[in-house]
Amino acid sequence: MISYRKTVTAWLLLTPMIVIIVGVSGYPLIKTIYYSLTGAKLIAPDVTSIFVGFDNFVRALSSSKFLEAIWHTTYFAVTSVGAEMVIGVLVALLLNEAFAGRTLLRAMLILPLALPTVVNAMMWRLIYNPDFGALNALLLQIGMLDAYRSWLGDPATALDMVILADVWKNFPLVALIALAALQTVPKDLYEAATLDGAGVWNRFWRITLPAILGPLSVALVLRTIEAFKVFDIIYVMTRGGPASSTKTVSFYVYQEAFAYMRVGSGASYALIVVLISACLIAGYMYLIRKQGEV
Amino acid sequence: MNIKNIMTGAAIGVLAASGAAHADVTLNALFMAQAAYSEDDIRNMTAEFEAANPGIKVNAELVPYEALHDKIVLSQSANGYDVVLYDVIWPAEFAQYQLLEDVTSRIDDKTRSGILDGAWTTVEYDGALYGMPWIADTKFLFYNKDMLKAAGFDNPPATWEELRAQAAAIKEKGIVDYPLVWSWSQSEAAICDYTTILSGMGGEFLDADGKPAFNTGGGLKALEYMVGTLDDGLTNPNSREYLEEDVRRVFSSGQAAFALNWGYMYNLANDPAESQVAGKVGIAPAPGTDGVSKASAVNGSMGLGIPTKSGHKEEAWKYIQFLTSQNVQDKFAKLSLPVWEASYSNPDVIKGQEPFVEAAKTSLAVMAPRPTMASYQEASSVLQEALQNAMLGSVKPADALNDAAETISDMQ
Numbered sequence: 001m002i003s004y005r006k007t008v009t010a011w012l013l014l015t016p017m018i019v020i021i022v023g024v025s026g027y028p029l030i031k032t033i034y035y036s037l038t039g040a041k042l043i044a045p046d047v048t049s050i051f052v053g054f055d056n057f058v059r060a061l062s063s064s065k066f067l068e069a070i071w072h073t074t075y076f077a078v079t080s081v082g083a084e085m086v087i088g089v090l091v092a093l094l095l096n097e098a099f100a101g102r103t104l105l106r107a108m109l110i111l112p113l114a115l116p117t118v119v120n121a122m123m124w125r126l127i128y129n130p131d132f133g134a135l136n137a138l139l140l141q142i143g144m145l146d147a148y149r150s151w152l153g154d155p156a157t158a159l160d161m162v163i164l165a166d167v168w169k170n171f172p173l174v175a176l177i178a179l180a181a182l183q184t185v186p187k188d189l190y191e192a193a194t195l196d197g198a199g200v201w202n203r204f205w206r207i208t209l210p211a212i213l214g215p216l217s218v219a220l221v222l223r224t225i226e227a228f229k230v231f232d233i234i235y236v237m238t239r240g241g242p243a244s245s246t247k248t249v250s251f252y253v254y255q256e257a258f259a260y261m262r263v264g265s266g267a268s269y270a271l272i273v274v275l276i277s278a279c280l281i282a283g284y285m286y287l288i289r290k291q292g293e294v
Numbered sequence: 295m296n297i298k299n300i301m302t303g304a305a306i307g308v309l310a311a312s313g314a315a316h317a318d319v320t321l322n323a324l325f326m327a328q329a330a331y332s333e334d335d336i337r338n339m340t341a342e343f344e345a346a347n348p349g350i351k352v353n354a355e356l357v358p359y360e361a362l363h364d365k366i367v368l369s370q371s372a373n374g375y376d377v378v379l380y381d382v383i384w385p386a387e388f389a390q391y392q393l394l395e396d397v398t399s400r401i402d403d404k405t406r407s408g409i410l411d412g413a414w415t416t417v418e419y420d421g422a423l424y425g426m427p428w429i430a431d432t433k434f435l436f437y438n439k440d441m442l443k444a445a446g447f448d449n450p451p452a453t454w455e456e457l458r459a460q461a462a463a464i465k466e467k468g469i470v471d472y473p474l475v476w477s478w479s480q481s482e483a484a485i486c487d488y489t490t491i492l493s494g495m496g497g498e499f500l501d502a503d504g505k506p507a508f509n510t511g512g513g514l515k516a517l518e519y520m521v522g523t524l525d526d527g528l529t530n531p532n533s534r535e536y537l538e539e540d541v542r543r544v545f546s547s548g549q550a551a552f553a554l555n556w557g558y559m560y561n562l563a564n565d566p567a568e569s570q571v572a573g574k575v576g577i578a579p580a581p582g583t584d585g586v587s588k589a590s591a592v593n594g595s596m597g598l599g600i601p602t603k604s605g606h607k608e609e610a611w612k613y614i615q616f617l618t619s620q621n622v623q624d625k626f627a628k629l630s631l632p633v634w635e636a637s638y639s640n641p642d643v644i645k646g647q648e649p650f651v652e653a654a655k656t657s658l659a660v661m662a663p664r665p666t667m668a669s670y671q672e673a674s675s676v677l678q679e680a681l682q683n684a685m686l687g688s689v690k691p692a693d694a695l696n697d698a699a700e701t702i703s704d705m706q
Contacts, residue, residue, distance in 0.1 A: 043370060043391040130532040131544065153479070153535030155686060239360065241480030242534060243682035258364050260672045261391070 036268035042261035049264065056268035065244070066269065069252040070276075072159060076248060077227035080163045080170070084223055085216070087167065088174025093208075095175070096182045106179075113172045121236035124165035128152050152238055155245035162237050162246055166230070170223065177219045181212035214288070221284045228277050249273045319609050320351045323377040324365060327356040329538050329556040330429045330596070330630040339626060343616045350609050360481060363671065366393065366601070375601055376610040379428065381482075382595050382663070383670050385419040390668045394424040395600040400611060401426070408620070412661050413633040417597040419666070425599030426618040430633045432591040432657045433490045433554050434650075436563065437576045441469050441551040450578040452588075454494060454519060457552065457581050461528040464551045472530035473551040474523055475544045478685060479535045480678045485664065486592045487554055488681060491516035493662030494582050494590025500665050506702045508677070509695035512586075517691040521684055534685050546571060554580060556594060558629040560650040577649050579657040593661040595633075631658075673702045 036056055038049035060066050095106055112120070127134045130150040139145040151161045189207050198206065231250035234240065240247035240255075249269065257266025325336050333356055340352045357365055359381075366378050370393055380388065388394045401423060406414075413427035435457070437450045445464045451457035461473035477483035492499070497512020507513065523529040530550060533541075538555055542562060545553040546569035553559070557577075566572040579589035598614045600607055616622060623632035627643045631654050637643050644651050667673060680698035683689040689697075 041391075042367060043393070130535065131549070150532045150535055153532055155688070239480065241682060243480065243686050243688065244679050255675070258368060259675075260669070261367065 032267045032270060035264050035266075036271050038264045039262075040264040040267075042257065042263050045263050052264070056265040057272070059265065060269050060272060065247075066249075066252060068244070069247050069249045070272075072246065073228060073230070073248040073250075073273075076159065076163060076166075076230055077224055079160075080166045081220065081223045081227050083163070083167045084171040084174050085220060087171045088219070089178050089212075089216070091171065091175040092178035092182055093204075095179055109172045109175055111172075112169045113176075115169060117169065117232045118236050120165060120169045121233045124161075124168075125152070125237055128161055153242050155243050158238055158242055159246045162233060165237065166227075166233055170226075174216070174219045174223065177215050178212055181215040182208070185211040217284060217288050221281060224280055224284070225277055228273065228280070318349055318351055319606050320353055321376040321606055321609055321613055322374060323352055323354045323613065324362070324369075324375045325354055325356045325379045326359045326362050326596075328359040329558045330431055331626065332558075332629055335626045335629060339617055339622055342622070343613055346616070347609075347612060350612070352613060367391075370601065370603060376604040376606050377598055377613055378601060379596055379598055380425070382416040382593050382597070383482075383666075383674070385417060385424050386666050387668045387670060388599075389419045389422070389424060392602055395602050395604070395607060396422045397425060397600065397611070398423045408635060409633045410635055410658060412593065412658055413595055415593065415663065416595040417599065425597040426614050427595055427633045428598045428614075428618050429594075429596040429630050430654075430658060431556050431558075431594045431596070431630060432654075432661050433486060433580055433594065434557055434560070434653055434657060435578045435580045436545060436553045436555060436559055437578065438545075438548070438551050438571055438574050439576045440571075440574045441473075442576075444469050445551075450576060451581050453581050453584055454491065454590075455584070458519075458523060458526075458528065461523070461552060462526065465528060470549060470551055472528065472549070474529040474533075475536070475541050475550040475553045476520075476529065476533045477536050477538050477541050477555070478520070478533045478681070479537055480682050481537060482674060482678075483537050484678055484681055485674055486594055488516055488520070488677075489592040489662055489664055490554065490580050490590045491519060493592065493660070494580060494587050495519070496583065496586040500667075504667075504706070506699035509692070509699040514692055514695055517681065517684055517695060520681075521687075521691055524685060525687075534682065557631060557650060557654065561628045561647060577653045579653050579660075587660070589656050589660050591657040591661045593663045595661075667706070669705055672705060676701045676705075 035045065035049065037051060037053060039052050039056075040046075040049035091109070095102060095109070115123075128151040130136065130148060130153065133148075133151070135151065136145065136148040140148065152158050185208065190203055193203050193207060229250050230248050231254065234246055234248055234251050235254075238246045240251050250273065253266050253269045253273070256269055257263050323340075325331075327333055331339075336354055336356065340354050344350065344352060362379065362381070363384060366375070366380060366384075366388075369375050369378075370391075378394075380394070385394070409427060410430060413430045414423070416427045417423050417425045435450060441464055442448075442450065442460065445460065445467050447460055447463075451460050457474075464470060464473040476487050478487060489499070492508065492513050495512035495515045497514075497516055498507045499513070501507040520529070524531060524533075530536075530544065532544075536544070538559075541553050541555050542559050544550050545555070545559070546563050548571050560575065560577050563569045563575040564572050569575075580591060582588045582590055598617060600610045600614070604610055618633065620632060620634040620637060623634060624637050624640055624643050627637065628647065631637070631651065632643065638651060638655060664670070665673065677698050680689075680694040684691040684694040
């Protein structure tokens with residue numbers, strides 16, 4: 001009897017949260033799945049929604065432009081998250097050492113993170129400006145360039161340049177998480193290892209990395225999800241150009257649903273992105289679990 | 295007793311609130327911050343309107359052109375705006391989705407005949423009028439008089455070939471690295487430049503059956519011309535990432551001899567506070583082609599409309615009538631010329647900008663439309679990508695345009 005009452009109380013206490021979760025993510029998710037099977041238009045979606053089965057998905061996956069957008073997104077996610085992880089860990093290792101001015105540097109680390117993405121994107125647009133940008137000036141003065149060039153107007157460099165801007169803004173998140181994890185590693189481990197003759201390299205691979213791997217995988221999952229749905233920085237910096245070389249899946253979804261008003265196929269594109277993200281997250285979870293067992 | 299007091303208080307509060315709402319209507323209006331009227335102009339006009347119409351407040355929001363279409367469409371479900379500025383290329387789509395109020399019956403004959411015919415096409419679709427024309431604008435050829443003189447030219451070019459020859463001479467003499475600058479980024483701005491050249495070379499967007507025709511004749515020649523000036527180093531290669539304001543900046547800092555841009559640039563490029571080439575700026579209609587056309591122009595006009603979901607249509611119409619009235623347009627004629635025919639003989643409008651008005655008389659008469667189709671936004675972005683591919687040298691102009699034509703005709 002008591003356990004029954006306990007269960008009821010527990011459910012009662014959970015109800016507000018369940019209502020909120022179902023209302024905020026459950027309903028929109030179901031509606032999106034529903035729209036993805038129809039030809040709904042943005043204006044009056046419920047009147048225009050004719051059931052079309054899996055046509056939207058078939059069309060998406062057979063469209064070379066959509067697959068190109070998926071490739072851009074994958075490239076963006078892998079490169080930017082990879083760079084953020086490496087730079088983040090290196091910076092964390094540096095800031096974990098004792099030196100004068102460490103507190104100031106640690107505080108400065110927060111700055112890029114505190115910047116809104118749109119501001120960051122505008123700032124990097126200025127830096128990359130082909131006529132008076134700081135990057136051109138710098139490279140010219142140190143002799144790496146003969147003349148000012150266009151960075152965001154050249155399909156060969158545009159996406160990499162956007163990635164650089166994204167890495168600058170987001171590596172501090174990885175660095176912060178790694179730094180927090182580093183501080184929990186017992187100092188005696190290093191002393192013992194040093195006595196046993198382990199070098200710097202060995203100590204990093206055998207002690208440091210395993211100790212911070214858990215928190216790092218959290219950062220990895222968070223950043224990968226974020227990177228896969230990248231939209232704002234692209235919208236501000238290149239709007240998908242030049243020659244659509246920076247068009248990511250989210251930008252594609254936006255255009256489909258809001259500029260061309262095809263909510264139905266837009267929803268199906270969005271679901272494909274969600275599916276890809278879900279696979280990645282499942283993969284990470286599996287890896288994390290496996291480590292926990294060791 | 296206590297409860298009664300509270301209830302009376304609440305009732306008075308509600309009455310007061312509704313009374314205030316009745317006296318003060320706030321209109322939400324959407325404008326763009328890019329070419330034509332400046333933000334200051336719009337704020338000043340609005341302040342004059344508010345002073346003349348106590349009880350109506352206007353909350354004017356300015357967004358980049360690139361965001362304008364999506365804002366209008368998305369605000370429909372949230373009934374966000376009472377007045378919106380919209381581009382000549384959208385009425386077909388807006389009419390299909392009933393986004394804008396049909397105001398045909400509100401417009402009297404005097405207004406109908408007083409405004410330029412070209413301007414009316416901005417707001418007209420299928421015989422109905424979806425607002426009032428407000429901005430009559432097209433792309434003009436701007437030139438730096440000193441640079442032309444230094445290269446030995448007395449007059450701006452009359453044909454596209456002459457433009458190319460003059461640019462080549464200016465480059466050869468070392469007067470400027472890249473004599474030509476355009477807004478050729480992956481955007482509607484590039485379509486406007488392309489349409490201008492296309493029309494001057496006798497091209498058509500769609501043939502008589504409404505099928506794409508820009509991949510042949512003048513349309514193909516136009517893109518080949520654009521790519522040719524890039525290959526010859528006459529066009530600033532960064533044009534491929536420029537919008538209108540970038541063009542203005544490059545031209546105003548003396549880094550180009552010629553620029554294609556909207557009319558608003560004339561007075562800004564001649565303003566010493568905004569420009570290093572003030573006083574040296576000439577304006578002419580965009581050139582034509584021997585035996586085909588005397589001048590080229592694209593219809594870049596814009597109109598003001600009332601979204602169908604607006605709750606304050608009468609007040610919104612008052613505001614639109616005020617903004618589009620000849621008095622107001624004549625007073626703010628420095629960055630955007632009036633839509634009224636009579637304005638072009640009003641000395642107050644002409645004074646100080648005679649060359650601008652002179653060029654406009656020629657250009658506004660030959661404005662070529664961009665295609666009228668409900669799926670214009672998508673067709674345009676297909677074409678934008680094709681133009682970029684050709685300009686970046688990855689695809690030949692003919693192949694790029696053929697691909698785009700095929701995609702667009704599949705869409706129809």
